[in-house]
Amino acid sequence: MKHISKLPNIETTIFSVMSALANKHQAINLSQGFPNFKSDKKLKDLVAKAMQSGYNQYAPMPGNIELRERIANKFDLLYNSSYHPETEITITAGATQAIFTIISAFVKQEDEVIIFKPAYDCYEPAILLQGAKPVSVQLNAPNYSVDWSAVKQKINHKTKMIIINTPHNPSGSVLSKADMLQLEALTKNTNIIVLSDEVYEHIIFDGKKHQSACLFPDLKARSFITASFGKTFHNTGWKIGYCCAPKPLMTEFRKVHQFNVFSVNHPMQKGLADYLQDSNHYLEIAAFYQEKRDLFLSLIKDSRFTFQASQGTYFQVLNFSEITQEYDVDFAKRLTVENKLAAIPLSVFNDDNKDDKVLRFCFAKTKDTLKKAAEIINKI
């Protein structure tokens, strides 16, 4: 058989590559982003209870209505912003499926989609599969802040969508209110859809306030917001999240979603709906992760890696240019094999593998793991 690849230049995701290498060499795995501690027993018990009490058949296509109502309450509480649970919120198989479905539902051949590099790696393939063109705006180390004049230059009549991500994976930077106002001004009176990837909305540090797209009326009117319960409640393996958008956008989304997954696993939706009744479960997450970030950074402060403290997400970027001038992918692999510590090289998220000599370390780990990782880092 012969076939022409639809994604000739896409390789296996770096997260699979580095986790496999870490496992093979029994390295401490701070590469792929997932916690190595247990999630809340209360949540697991609620899911088990949902299974035992019969939530085992298809959920409604847009998701369990109680869960959608709790999500609507959360938007109300956190951002004083309303989304109608019936028509404006849909439960998805993780943020990944939401993102793929949003792009499939709106982006057509020849359209352009603006993404910020380094970019989380699921955006670009989804754009390419529509026959559309990803248009990059580079964020530069060490601040990874957005140059909005560069964005303005890239917007034209073909621009269908702009994808933002705050707090930002992999850099740990966050968009400010001023950034969001710039985006709002740039997209005003256009047909551009904004996909706002907010999976780390609850993981933001030093008293900063998450600037959700829903806080800005004109942005809200053109935005999909995507979120992930895997990230928020330490269960990345559950692959459950949601997205919300004004009704006309969500109607189009559901036309694709119903044939993409139809609906998402039901007992977890019911368990999460019950768990979300207590807002402390998400309000406590920022302090929980800030303690981990601070511990990790205090342990490695005298190492030869240099850094600016992460502002959000559970990732910390470390610069290694005082240690070696190796290509970051080579250094990340050598660190895994020789020093038994795995991290993610950032060049794979950039155009032309732009290499700023930085690696991303996941600090969603137990204190013990962070201490062991720091011992290795301090010896390098």
Ligand code: PMP
């Ligand atoms: N967006 C970003 C920025 C991410 O880091 C991730 C990884 N969790 C996702 C989307 C996908 O989330 P999920 O695991 O819920 O599919």
Ligand code: GLN
């Ligand atoms: N979001 C996770 C990360 O950034 C990885 C998810 C995945 O493995 N696809 O590390």
